Amino acid sequence: MNELIxxxxxxxxxxRGLAKNTLESYQRDLHAYCAYLERENFTNLNETNxxxxxxxLLHLQEQGRATATLSRNLASIRAFYQFLLREKFIDKDPSVNLESPKIEKKLPQVLSxxxxxxxxxxxxTRLPSGLRDKAMLELLYATGIRVSELVSLNLSDVNLNMGFIKCFGKGSKERIIPLGRLAIADVSRYLERGRPMLKKRGQEEALFLNHHGRRLSRQGFWKIIKKYAQLANSHKEITPHTLRHSFATHLLENGADLRSVQEMLGHADISTTQIYTHVTRSRLKEVYAKAHPRA
Structure with a gap:
């Protein structure tokens, strides 16, 4: 089974050219599934139904796993069986007609x-690390890129004169996203006064560096945003994705069209972007309830 995985x-x-994180997710899901089959004495995938x-899936549910986790695992298993059938490793696909658990779409947390x-x-911003952190936060809010895309940026991906960045999203799809003047100013300050102080010996193409002079990791950025969330005394849970959600919502609230937001976020399907229209509607209700004298 491991060889087939x-x-x-x-x-x-x-x-398919899938992203590293997606590949790791598939691998993790399938190893767990095959380990379950072996415990149940099924060592031949052709014998499974x-x-x-x-x-x-019931086993996962009993462990308290979320519906989204069950749905993702089923998607991994279904894709695996389809591959095995196509490559003639199995005679039939037992995942056919299995329905995914219904997932309740939660509205993302959005900052005002x-x-x-x-x-x-x-x-x-008197410190090199502060200049870096300011530039990263401004860039996230200015572009709505994912954290994995942020930390993957190289110096060559940023064009401050033209006012855009180039990033590679899921499936290694390239997209160009415009930058606002404040983000341009803060990234410029970081490149002039912050990055040279963080850079150690040797060549490093990464845009954002840690205190060792190497590329900042996703985990490193997670710690950074948690630090500033505490400083802000926010009653909301602020994660690295929060600025992405806020970017999309604020654009739509101010008249941006859904297709443009979809392109900037790098969503393959516009239905993924449409959740932000629900966010803006719910926020409109809040504003109405607070502002209208007879609400």
Whole structure:
């Protein structure tokens, strides 16, 4: 089974060009599924049927896993079986006609413009690390890019004269996103006064560096945003994705069209972007309730 998983991941890497995090998710889900089958004495995938898949999903549910986790695991298992059938490793696909658990779409946490201002003003720009943190936070809010895309940026991906960045999203798809004047100013200050102080010996193409002079990691950025969330005394849970959600919501609230926001966020399907229209509607209700004398 492990060898088949390895072949499947190789196929996803070469043929589909999926992102590293997505590949790791598939691998983790499938190793857990196959370990379950082996405990149930199923060592041949050709002998499995829909009852084993349903049993595994029930097993996950009993462990208290969220509906979204169950749905993701089923998607991984279904894609695996489809690959095995296509490559003639199995005779039939037992995942056919299995319905995914219904996921309740939660509205993302969004900051107000004032809350964003407070968060972005947290870094001490007298320090090289403060200049870096300010530039990263401004860039996230200015572009709505994912944290993985932020820390993957190289110096060559930023064009401050033209006012845009180039990033590679899911499936290694390239997109160009415009930068606002404040983000341009803060990234410029970081490049002039912050990055040279963080850079150690040797060449480093990464835009954002840690205190060792190497590329900042996702985990490193998570610690940074948590630090400034505490400084902001926000009653909301602020994660690295919060600024992405706020970017999209504030654009739509101020008249941006859904297709443009979809392109900037790098969503393959516009239905993913449409959740932000629900956010703006709910915020309109809040404003109405507070402002209308007879609400």
């Amino acid at each position: 390895t072949q499947f991941i190789h196929y996803l890497t070469v043929e 829909r009852m084993q898949i349903m049993g595994y 413009v004032a809350e964003v201002e407070t968060l972005l003003n947290g870094p001490d």
